[in-house]
Amino acid sequence: MNTNLILQNVLSPPVLFFFLGTIAVFVKSDLEIPAPLPKLFSLYLLLAIGFKGGLELEQSGFGGQVVPTVGTAILMSLLIPFLCFIILRLKLDVFNSAAIAAAYGSISAVTFITAESFLESQSIHFDGFMVAALALMESPAIIVGLLLVKLSSNKQRPNAKKIRWRAILHEAMLNGSVYLLLGSLIIGFLTAAHNPASVQKMEPFTGKLFYGAECFFLLDMGIVAAQRLPSLKRAGSFLIGFAIAMPLLNATIGVLVAKALDLGPGNALLFVVMCASASYLAVPAAMRMTVPEAKSSYYISTALGLTFPFNIVVGIPLYMGMVNTLFIGAS
Amino acid sequence: MNTNLILQNVLSPPVLFFFLGTIAVFVKSDLEIPAPLPKLFSLYLLLAIGFKGGLELEQSGFGGQVVPTVGTAILMSLLIPFLCFIILRLKLDVFNSAAIAAAYGSISAVTFITAESFLESQSIHFDGFMVAALALMESPAIIVGLLLVKLSSNKQRPNAKKIRWRAILHEAMLNGSVYLLLGSLIIGFLTAAHNPASVQKMEPFTGKLFYGAECFFLLDMGIVAAQRLPSLKRAGSFLIGFAIAMPLLNATIGVLVAKALDLGPGNALLFVVMCASASYLAVPAAMRMTVPEAKSSYYISTALGLTFPFNIVVGIPLYMGMVNTLFIGAS
Amino acid sequence: MNTNLILQNVLSPPVLFFFLGTIAVFVKSDLEIPAPLPKLFSLYLLLAIGFKGGLELEQSGFGGQVVPTVGTAILMSLLIPFLCFIILRLKLDVFNSAAIAAAYGSISAVTFITAESFLESQSIHFDGFMVAALALMESPAIIVGLLLVKLSSNKQRPNAKKIRWRAILHEAMLNGSVYLLLGSLIIGFLTAAHNPASVQKMEPFTGKLFYGAECFFLLDMGIVAAQRLPSLKRAGSFLIGFAIAMPLLNATIGVLVAKALDLGPGNALLFVVMCASASYLAVPAAMRMTVPEAKSSYYISTALGLTFPFNIVVGIPLYMGMVNTLFIGAS
Amino acid sequence: MKRLDLIFSERELVEMLKLLESAEVPGYTVMKHATGRGPERIVYEDMELTGFGSNAHVIVFCEQELLQRIKDNIQPLLNYYGGVAYVSDASPL
Amino acid sequence: MKRLDLIFSERELVEMLKLLESAEVPGYTVMKHATGRGPERIVYEDMELTGFGSNAHVIVFCEQELLQRIKDNIQPLLNYYGGVAYVSDASPL
Amino acid sequence: MKRLDLIFSERELVEMLKLLESAEVPGYTVMKHATGRGPERIVYEDMELTGFGSNAHVIVFCEQELLQRIKDNIQPLLNYYGGVAYVSDASPL
């Protein structure tokens, strides 16, 4: 059954275009999507999922599962980095461990979007408030990453770079991606509440166009991810193993927590995907500032070069299988 | 009632995204829409309103109010600069006064677009030929700006830079924005007349997508406008006052003229908005060539940093209120 | 009748926007579509026609005319360069002749797209498998170009640059445009076969948007083509004549072959357009590598500055007229 | 040999290149989308949007002898619109 | 006169320009979207997408005397985040 | 120290960087999207669209001693495809 889900996922346009991008790199085609075009798609996707999430949040209101789910999601983004840190410290120094841990505590919006498309293709319902969880899970792990450095490394940082909390909180909270996602969510909410006629007028842009734009963007993400692989290889087998095993572990925890929260299967999958995915949008910028001692190629390449493709291709259907098994087995 | 209109305007997606952009600058988020992506949206919007205007112009023909309205609009763009110049000369030298005066005589296409969206959200009818007025109001003020310099400054320009009329007329008439707007208008017209089947095929691009693209562009305009504010502050309180008071004055004149022309309320609003808005697309390039002595930060920042946001946020609904009062009071 | 077809073609939005671009250059407007925005549209168009072609190929299957047509198309792309080479050698050296011959053996995707739009506007049916022919006709001519150099120039290349077959085959087959077109075709095919629900979700992006995006891109192509004209003038009247006469000759051959293949009028036009058009996407990059002795301004400018506009404006309707005459005359 | 760095508004690029050609430079390289500040003006990135234009950075490698001719050609343009020109030593690798 | 070339991450651009201004440079030119490799890091083009930022290349033409002041101002920033600064001779055309 | 400026088609960028790495340069900076004219060719902006590629401008700051090794490595590439390489003096700030 899982194999079937994986096959269905692999034969969907977004994943196929992702493959097209990665293969382009492996066969050394000169296909490239020059900067800043990928940024256009990334800004568009954040704006569109934010806006649509806001619309649906206004419909559903803040009752029911909204607050517990979002709260638990934030909690997960605070706890997962500790778990990652402990594992990473087996082989890596404090700085690199903290930076990678922060990336895995945070989320990947594109993985989330792909999971949504997967759910839609399976006609499984999910709620708009999950986007709120997504937006709010992006930053907390950054703070934890910093805390980890501060707690573990006092002596290791001789000419102690004074930690500039203000600057880092600012970076974490007002990072462009987080800001646009949250801002669009609020705009969607306000529009649905006060200006319902406009919702219809936004639909062709934020709704209809979305799937195709996602495919185009994943073509680029395929190229980018594949270009990252060599530097991951240089980073060694421990990190390669980590980039596959950690999402699986986080997903397992996520499934159990989702079950405890009594989420529906759609929301459960999104919750799991947020636990299992790692950030390459908000975290790198913050880590560069906070922990310049960490190698950027480590935390960008693990998240982008391996964990991201893994989640997109096999992770999402696998986690869906886990959700199905646990949820149907129990009910 | 005006407050209500303002509130409705402020809670529409375009204005909300504009706010999102400005706030990003004030809270120092690193959200940015890298060049040349804003240019993509600006070209697209010009192409789309031109094309749609052309379609409707073909439907309506050149009879009725078309010629008087367009003619008066051009007249306004010739007269307003004189008025502005007199006021500006109270504090500024000839060169800066002429350059700013030219900007306020010309128009802002994005303000016009936002006014159209406002009218649509209020279900108020307006005509396609207003776009023709828009296209034709962009350039004349540039010529007036140059005339003002020539008439007032002969002695102040010792190593008299010989005015190159040819070059400047060229710049004024064939500026990329003017050219694209007018060209798309003509193409829209020709298409509607000779190739009606194609109109339908353009609709998803020029029609359906428009509102969302407008929102995306206004997000960027919010960033740009907010970044301009500091240099406006440096320019002093006279210019800050001017950037708010002048649109109000021009709008008042515009309302009266619109009334005299007996325009419907939709066309009247668009007419007023053209009088009240200031150019930051066609005029700066021309002024740089014509009056290199003028400080570009003055004429770009007043138009872009203050008049534009003012019109977008409170101007449009305010002018609508004025139109409603005068037109309903009179009928 | 042909004049009528030409007029109808000239008054369609894509051609009108193409004119708008060329005129902008002639009147020295500063309208420009800054890089990499044209690349966005070019990638989009390749992705979209590839995907749509794949969908239709899945529907039609590989039976009937598919294999003979595609096979003959490839054959044409191998033979046409020989013909061109013989003619070009009258005036040019081996290197330039081979490079230009390769360009004319290959195809122009944008000309193909414009021909499709023309057929749609005339409500003439054509088949998705023609896109497969398009994708497969792009590269073979490159190999022939190289062969021509190798066969004719051994003595003329004293410090014989060893021909690196591997590198050139790689360049020919895995050029970004060819790769994206073929890849999207395969993805379209797989999606139609295994994931029909997704087809609907791609439609707004790959289908509805297409016509407008094509117009926008042709606006840029108009600018680019017109900018190329001066360097074509410098290349002399032989090449100018070649750039008009060769497409006509190739089209005539194409019409006869299409008739022999018994294609329907829609497919016949597309077949003819592929014969008559010249590549400026895949070939230049390959020729630079293979024949650095050839002047790039020759092979880019003939294909882009003259043959492309000629085909877009008068070629397509002219070839349609030829198809109509021959096919109706015979049946 | 010498290396000449010219920085000025991209709106004068076409004219500047014509002037360089008429001074018979052996070649040039153009990089657009530069921003900056000079004695009078600040050039922001958004000026490309407003049509005002950002800066172009042009590099010319040429013989010392050519410099005077180039200077005579381009000085009026730089004087009218602003822009800077600096010379350094350079030699082929 | 001197020509100063600064290459560093574009994320520090705003701060760097402030430091240059406070050293009272007569002007500067900024070119973004540079990539490269230094002793420690490789900067790829896709880093602009991930928010990590690619490099900025800043050129300052100024008098020799100013260099020490500039150095004092910007050294801490370059030390913390990386980046290089090189000086060459230059003279106005 | 020395400053090396390389200008050539961006299609050779990957190969060029490999050659520089194999000469063990301490670092490099790449700026793409340059256009220009050389003794033979004009490179227009639209060549990026046609896949022909515009130019890349690569800067290397390195010790004098390295220059010969770099030259030996990259000369064949520049000879086959065209492109220029110039050296100036430079010193760390």
Ligand SMILES: Nc1ncnc2c1ncn2[C@@H]1O[C@H](COP(=O)(O)O)[C@@H](O)[C@H]1O
């Ligand atoms: N001292 C300087 N160092 C580097 N670039 C400069 C300098 N002065 C001016 N520029 C550049 O030249 C452009 C035009 O200068 P200007 O017209 O004199 O304001 C500026 O926008 C800067 O990019």
Ligand SMILES: Nc1ncnc2c1ncn2[C@@H]1O[C@H](COP(=O)(O)O)[C@@H](O)[C@H]1O
């Ligand atoms: N030797 C060098 N030559 C040219 N550019 C360099 C050199 N070293 C460093 N860079 C540039 O400076 C940036 C930052 O360097 P770093 O932080 O030291 O890795 C690099 O990404 C390069 O673009």
Ligand SMILES: Nc1ncnc2c1ncn2[C@@H]1O[C@H](COP(=O)(O)O)[C@@H](O)[C@H]1O
């Ligand atoms: N004298 C020069 N000064 C500045 N740039 C040059 C010069 N000669 C050539 N170039 C650059 O090097 C590129 C390749 O030169 P080439 O292959 O010799 O035509 C050109 O497109 C220019 O950008």
Ligand code: NA
């Ligand atoms: Na996570």
Ligand code: NA
């Ligand atoms: Na006005």
Ligand code: NA
């Ligand atoms: Na052909």
